[in-house]
Amino acid sequence: MIRRSLLKLANPQLLALIGVLLINWLLFPNFFRVTWQDGRFFGSLIDVINRGAPVAILAVGMVGVIATKGVDLSVGAVMAVAGAVAATMVVAGYPAPIAVVAALAVGLLCGLWNGILVAVLDIQPIIATLVLMVAGRGIAQLITEGFIVTFNDPLLIYIGTGSFFGFPMAAVIALVLMVVVTLIVRRTAIGLFIEAVGVNRAAASLAGIRSRMLLLLVYSLSGFCAAIAGIIVAGDIRGADANNAGLWLELDAILAVVIGGTSLLGGRFSVPLAVIGALIIQAMNTGILVSGFPPEFNLIVKAGLIFIVLVIQSPLASRLAPPRLQPAAKVPAK
Amino acid sequence: MSIITKLALAASLATALSGAALAQDLTGKVIGFSQIGSESGWRAAETSVTKQQAEERGIDLKFADAQQKQENQIKALRGFIAQGVDAILVAPVVATGWDDVLKEAKEAEIPVILLDRGVDAPEDLYLTSVASDQVKEGRVAGDWLVQTVGDKDCNVVELQGTVGSSPAINRKQGFEEAIAGHANVKIAQSQTGDFTRSKGKEVMEAFLKSSNGGADICAVYAHNDDMAVGAIQAIKDAGLKPGTDILVVSIDAVPDIFTAIAAGEANATVELTPNMAGPAFDVLAAYLADGTEPEKFIITESKLYTAADDPAGEYDRRKGLGY
Numbered sequence: 001m002i003r004r005s006l007l008k009l010a011n012p013q014l015l016a017l018i019g020v021l022l023i024n025w026l027l028f029p030n031f032f033r034v035t036w037q038d039g040r041f042f043g044s045l046i047d048v049i050n051r052g053a054p055v056a057i058l059a060v061g062m063v064g065v066i067a068t069k070g071v072d073l074s075v076g077a078v079m080a081v082a083g084a085v086a087a088t089m090v091v092a093g094y095p096a097p098i099a100v101v102a103a104l105a106v107g108l109l110c111g112l113w114n115g116i117l118v119a120v121l122d123i124q125p126i127i128a129t130l131v132l133m134v135a136g137r138g139i140a141q142l143i144t145e146g147f148i149v150t151f152n153d154p155l156l157i158y159i160g161t162g163s164f165f166g167f168p169m170a171a172v173i174a175l176v177l178m179v180v181v182t183l184i185v186r187r188t189a190i191g192l193f194i195e196a197v198g199v200n201r202a203a204a205s206l207a208g209i210r211s212r213m214l215l216l217l218v219y220s221l222s223g224f225c226a227a228i229a230g231i232i233v234a235g236d237i238r239g240a241d242a243n244n245a246g247l248w249l250e251l252d253a254i255l256a257v258v259i260g261g262t263s264l265l266g267g268r269f270s271v272p273l274a275v276i277g278a279l280i281i282q283a284m285n286t287g288i289l290v291s292g293f294p295p296e297f298n299l300i301v302k303a304g305l306i307f308i309v310l311v312i313q314s315p316l317a318s319r320l321a322p323p324r325l326q327p328a329a330k331v332p333a334k
Numbered sequence: 335m336s337i338i339t340k341l342a343l344a345a346s347l348a349t350a351l352s353g354a355a356l357a358q359d360l361t362g363k364v365i366g367f368s369q370i371g372s373e374s375g376w377r378a379a380e381t382s383v384t385k386q387q388a389e390e391r392g393i394d395l396k397f398a399d400a401q402q403k404q405e406n407q408i409k410a411l412r413g414f415i416a417q418g419v420d421a422i423l424v425a426p427v428v429a430t431g432w433d434d435v436l437k438e439a440k441e442a443e444i445p446v447i448l449l450d451r452g453v454d455a456p457e458d459l460y461l462t463s464v465a466s467d468q469v470k471e472g473r474v475a476g477d478w479l480v481q482t483v484g485d486k487d488c489n490v491v492e493l494q495g496t497v498g499s500s501p502a503i504n505r506k507q508g509f510e511e512a513i514a515g516h517a518n519v520k521i522a523q524s525q526t527g528d529f530t531r532s533k534g535k536e537v538m539e540a541f542l543k544s545s546n547g548g549a550d551i552c553a554v555y556a557h558n559d560d561m562a563v564g565a566i567q568a569i570k571d572a573g574l575k576p577g578t579d580i581l582v583v584s585i586d587a588v589p590d591i592f593t594a595i596a597a598g599e600a601n602a603t604v605e606l607t608p609n610m611a612g613p614a615f616d617v618l619a620a621y622l623a624d625g626t627e628p629e630k631f632i633i634t635e636s637k638l639y640t641a642a643d644d645p646a647g648e649y650d651r652r653k654g655l656g657y
Contacts, residue, residue, distance in 0.1 A: 028544055035547075038573050044543045051536055146378060146656070148531070148560070150590060161571065237531040237564055243374075244530040289540030295497050295526035 013260060013276045016309045020280055021045075024287035031290065040163035044290055052282030053170035054079070054229040054246075058253035059260070059274040060174070060181050061111075061225030064218035066257050068198045069266030070118060070125035072222045075253055077136025078110045079230030079246030084143040086231050087151050087240035096155035104227045110136065111223020112216065119215035133250065140242035150239040160235020170232045174275065177225065182271045191269075194218060198266025252281055259309055280309065360619050361392035366414030367423040367611075371402045375588060376608060378656030380450070384423070384611035391615055404428050411435045415442050421461075421618050423611060425449040436460060445621060449610040462617055462628045464610045468501050471585045471636045472508020474604045478638055479553055479583055480516050482601070488552035489522035491541045493565060495529045495557040502526070505557045505585055522550070527561040534561030538568035548574050553581035559591035559603055566599050577601055587639055588657045592649035595641055605637045608655065 024044070025031040034043035058075050065072045082103040089099035110132055117128035162169040185191030196204040197211045205211045226246075234240045254264075259277030262269040284305050288298050311317060365388065372378045381397075388395035396419065398410035404427050414422050415438055422444055426432065429452060436459035439446050448463035479490070492509070495502030506524075513519040523541050527534035534556060542548040548569065554576075556562035562584035569576040576582050576599045584591060587605035594600035617628035639648060 030543070042547075042572070044540070047536075047539050047543065051539075146372065147375065148590070161567075233532060237535060237567065239531065241531060241560075244528075244532065285536075286540060289525055289537055290544040292523055292544070295494055295524065298497070298526065 011261075011273070012309075012313045013273050013280070016259070016312060017276055017280050017283060020283040020287065020305065021048075024283060024290065027287060027291040031287075036166065039166065040168070041166045044286055046168060048279060048283050048286050049171040049174075050168035051286065052279045053168070053174040054233055055249060055252045055256055055281060056174040056275045056278035057177055057225050057229040057232070058222075058249060059256040059278045060177050060271055061222035062250075062253045063257045063260065063262055063269050063271055063274040064181075064185070064194055065125070065222050066198075066254070066262050066264060067194045067266055067269035068215060068218055069201075069264075070215070070218070071129065071254065071264070072111075072114060072219065072226075073126065073129040073250050074110065074114060074132035074136055075222060075226040075229075076246035076248060076250040077133050077140065078107055078223055078226035079233060079249065080140035080240075080242050081110065081136050081143070082107045082227035082230030083234030083240040083245050084140040084149065084242050086156060087149040087234050088143055090151050090153040090156060091149055096153045099153075100155070100159070100231060103231055104224060107223045107225075107227020107230065108220055109223070110226070111220040114223065115216035115219030118219060119212045137242065140240075140245070144240055144242045146242070148239045148241045152238065156231065156235040157238055158235070160232050160238070170236070173228060173232065177228070178271055178275050181221070185271065190214075190217075195267050195269065198269075252278070255306065256281055259306075259313070261313060281306075359391060360420075360615060360622070362394065363420040363622070364394045364396065364417070365421045365423060365615075365618075366396040366398065366410070366417070366419045368398045368400055368407045368410040368414075368425070370400055370407075370425050370427045372399070372656075373402060375657035376586065376606065379608035379652070380425070380610060382655045383608045387609065387611045387615060393615070400427060402427055404431060408432075408435045411439065411446075415439055415444060418442070419444060420622065422446045423449055423614055425610075426451050426453050429454045433459065445618065447614045447618065449614060457630055461621060462614075462630055462632055464614045464632045464634060466606050466610075466636060467633045468504035469508040469511070470633070471604045471606065472505035472510075473512045474508075474636045474638050475505075475555060475583050475585055475602070476509040476512025478602050478604075478640075479555070479581065480513055480519055482581065483519060483552065485518060486552070488519045489545070489550055490519060490553045490555050491538070491545070491551050492521050492524040493527040493534050493537055493554065493556040493561040494524060495526065495561075497526050499529075502557055509555055521555075527556070527564065529558050529560060531560045531564035534564030535568045536564075537561075538565035539571070542568060542572045542574075548572050548580060551580050553583065556582070556584040559584045559586040559588045562600060562603075563590055563594060566594055570599075575599075587637075587648075587652075589649050589652040592639070592645040592652070595639070595645040596649065598641065602638055602640045605635075605639060607634050607637070610634060 031044045034041050034045055062072055085106050086099045086103040089102055090096055114129050114132060117123045118125050159169055164172045193209045193214055196209055197214055201211050233245050256277035257274045259280055260270055260273035284302055288301055367384060369381050400406035407427060432453045432455045436446060436455055440459055445461040447461050450465050452463055525537045527537045545551045554565050556565060562582050566576040566582060569580050574580060582600040583602045585604045587603045591600055591603045613632050620626040
């Protein structure tokens with residue numbers, strides 16, 4: 001009985017995460033060692049959740065968008081914009097809480113812009129969000145005037161590098177966001193509505209779902225999440241780097257969502273599994289860094305591992321899986 | 335007259351001549367400058383230093399920003415030729431495709447000087463090129479580390495630039511050449527930080543974990559200052575003192591690294607000078623005065639800056655340049 005409930009728990013994502021962590025442990029025996037230092041936990045495992053937090057936060061926003069059969073390519077650029085807004089405002093002398101709120105509002109606005117293009121103007125999501133992906137980085141560079149804007153504001157630095165009961169602040173924010181969004185979509189009907197719109201928007205509208213409002217909502221959430229990630233990344237390096245902040249992270253976020261089992265064709269989605277997807281990606285990155293491989297292998301190793309993870313989750317693998325599991329399950333019964 | 339007197343006379347004559355050449359200035363000359371664009375802080379600094387240098391010498395500088403496009407640069411060069419400028423400076427965006435426009439300049443007898451990048455064109459089509467030697471930059475950083483640690487064992491972690499980029503390859507090579515004869519200094523780990531602060535920090539965090547919490551690391555060598563700035567924060571987060579517990583040496587000499595050097599958190603940086611135009615104007619003055627042919631490849635100085643070189647002052651001098 002215990003064995004069966006364990007099997008139920010063991011979804012492919014969790015298995016993949018454990019697998020990647022075990023590989024890291026084999027390559028670097030101290031991988032799981034976590035010590036207490038200067039009032040915070042310290043270790044490679046902590047690095048994984050800390051460095052994985054920005055992509056996890058992006059994934060929380062992205063998963064809703066993808067569930068509506070959309071995609072948000074602009075999140076990396078929105079991160080840069082939000083970081084630039086927060087940094088230039090504190091440097092200009094505004095109090096940090098106002099700068100943070102302004103950055104979040106800008107992120108929300110960016111998301112709303114995407115939502116209007118998709119929901120009201122009916123532009124295909126990949127093109128609609130491409131506009132802001134390209135323009136956003138330019139806007140960020142305009143805000144910072146091409147410099148890396150550095151700051152010493154304690155609140156922003158705390159958001160990026162602080163600790164909360166010993167855990168990295170970024171990871172705590174990601175966890176809270178994940179729980180809140182999961183509760184909102186699963187304890188209300190919103191999650192079901194999102195899935196309905198993703199499967200068939202016309203049918204969902206006919207069934208009485210206000211799909212336009214729903215799309216505005218999911219894109220706004222994605223922009224908001226991107227702004228949070230942008231503030232974290234800026235706080236982490238104590239500066240807003242418009243050229244590099246969030247660069248290519250939209251692709252990591254999409255990958256995290258897909259690893260988390262959400263189809264790019266919309267429909268069924270899971271917020272926690274998308275976050276686990278982000279952790280899988282980061283566990284690979286951190287593993288590559290501590291393993292001591294030459295950097296020329298980084299991308300090949302990463303691509304190979306992702307390929308394996310995706311194959312494990314592919315429909316073919318799940319069709320093949322039950323017959324293989326059945327004999328194993330029958331053995332103890334005999 | 336003895337031979338010695340004759341020689342002395344000849345020498346003084348030569349000095350007088352070269353003195354005359356130096357005295358020949360570029361006041362009132364019209365010089366066209368085709369810049370790539372402003373893709374990095376260093377590039378912006380190069381543009382502002384070139385304008386400064388031109389102003390100091392009374393040059394009428396015609397500036398053209400190519401926005402990363404070769405066709406814009408070729409157009410700009412043809413424009414300069416049509417205007418009949420006295421000389422052209424160009425920072426070529428790519429290496430190939432320059433033969434035709436350089437021939438046009440040569441036919442119009444306008445000398446062309448290449449700044450900070452080379453081209454694949456016959457050498458007689460341009461007067462000279464002024465550039466830094468990236469291998470030398472790595473070597474200067476390595477030499478500093480070898481001298482600083484002396485006979486002590488030193489495990490270095492290296493933060494490489496973007497994999498496959500020429501600064502990453504050359505700066506790595508130069509550093510390895512410098513430490514080659516010193517068995518006590520060796521590179522323990524090497525990873526790419528993509529020339530950015532956040533990746534520099536992330537990679538350094540991983541290095542600290544895999545080197546016994548940082549106790550086994552003696553120095554960080556970063557291929558640019560931005561990665562060093564990120565690494566310094568990672569070292570601080572790990573409860574160690576950058577600059578003391580772990581030495582930090584990097585390349586570029588951007589303003590922010592001088593703040594770190596002034597605070598004792600970084601130890602040394604090697605300058606990639608944004609002043610490529612100064613040496614170019616010097617040889618141009620001599621060439622226009624009496625046809626002195628300069629060397630074909632002029633290498634700029636790779637100057638080392640440490641805490642002894644007034645880091646706070648260097649910061650003030652650089653912060654307005656557009657880095």
